[in-house]
Amino acid sequence: MTEANARRYMVVKNFIKQGIEDGSWKEHKRVPSENQLVETCNVSRMTARRALDELTEEGILYRVQGRGTFVAPKKLHSPMLEIRNIADEVSERGHKYSNELILLQKEQCPNHLLHYFDLDEGDDIYHSIMVHKEDNKPIQIEQRYVNPKAAPDYLKQNFNEMTPNVYLSAVAPLTQAEHQIEAKEADPFMRVTLKLQDNEPVLSIDRTTWSRDLLVSYCQLFHPASRFKLTGRFTTEHQLTEL
Amino acid sequence: MTEANARRYMVVKNFIKQGIEDGSWKEHKRVPSENQLVETCNVSRMTARRALDELTEEGILYRVQGRGTFVAPKKLHSPMLEIRNIADEVSERGHKYSNELILLQKEQCPNHLLHYFDLDEGDDIYHSIMVHKEDNKPIQIEQRYVNPKAAPDYLKQNFNEMTPNVYLSAVAPLTQAEHQIEAKEADPFMRVTLKLQDNEPVLSIDRTTWSRDLLVSYCQLFHPASRFKLTGRFTTEHQLTEL
DNA sequence: TAGTTCAACTTGTATATACAACTTAGCATA
């Protein structure tokens, strides 16, 4: 994969990224203008422009008409408060995703969940616990209770290939969800499993999902405070607006 | 607002969006190819292409080389966290709201915020710290930096009557917001102010708000883990616009 | 000195063109 065959706008993008990474251009400092890149990288202005545009779209640069293109202050490019596949999230950050299955079994539905799942005492429910990792460091404990009516084959799945989230979305299209987010003190299991430091709290997300009127799953996600943030953004415009 | 002066790629974008909205093209169906748009909309291929590219970037379309451009299936939208008046929230729960102003002053903008607010070193900024209480128990520390350009009379307000949030929404209509949510260990000030128990962590929300292109305010909200949860809910039926 | 104008430089929009890479359907061949 020499640069000879590489797409030229990628060469320019990498040139800029490299320069930011090694400190040639710092936050809010100007990077080379389109015309300077034409000279330096020996590409057309449209190609240089495409590189800068894409980096702007990615939040790495920002542009001001008439002034120039600048290095954007680094934001944690983390996902929105969105229901996503954690494996995708990790690989989008350019890291290695892996996971570890700790428990996957059928068991009697715990009493406090009976009425949520509309089950009777003694009815079975599926229960899984797994740990998701980013570059081999644990970033999420996922404890999940699944409604057998919604996903009868849940226990037969191989969750190395496909996260529970993805599998459930496939067999029971998600129509509704509810979250509850809170900070919590870690218990000993979390401290060990998430490799927490002394007194490091966890960010907890409780999520309940429905497919049509059927409650599909209730899950609890625990994240180490030091390695996980939730970010969200919204705009009030963004419809068919012009100007 | 006629199409004569409109940017031409916007005309094409709206043409496609309109067609999707009124059902001309449904999910996974092909929309007109670049060359067809050249004919239909009387633009160059590069302009048609830009329109399709941007709609693809926005997740409205997807493209397959050699096959065409298609309408993307509706994505789950992020369950946005509601920006609400904490006073209303508390009284909706049937409790008594009160607050305490700890600091309200003009000061030099801290260095790490200069660029965000587009200010120069030495420029003034408004700074407030207050504690919000539910039934006289503290549930939120609000530290806020306010852009004087957006709310010149911020210092003259009586925040017993109206929370900063409400006041700012009134003088500078909110158009954009960004959040960052995380669990944190409490520092001594928080422990005292929020009356935290030993090792009780806090749920921290960083929020930046804009009115049009003007950054109005940056604030940090800290909540006792034991007395505060964030909840969100969404459905796929309708795009939620919890404002 | 204070204000204005202007030239140079920046990004933003738009067009025309060329060829590469990929997909599909239909045709030709074994």
Added chain:
DNA sequence: TATGCTAAGTTGTATATACAAGTTGAACTA
């Protein structure tokens, strides 16, 4: 019939060019 090839259509990359629009600083003027 089954296979392979090709032509036509699609998106992807790249260039050259032109002008619009916004910013800045230096030269000029009152």
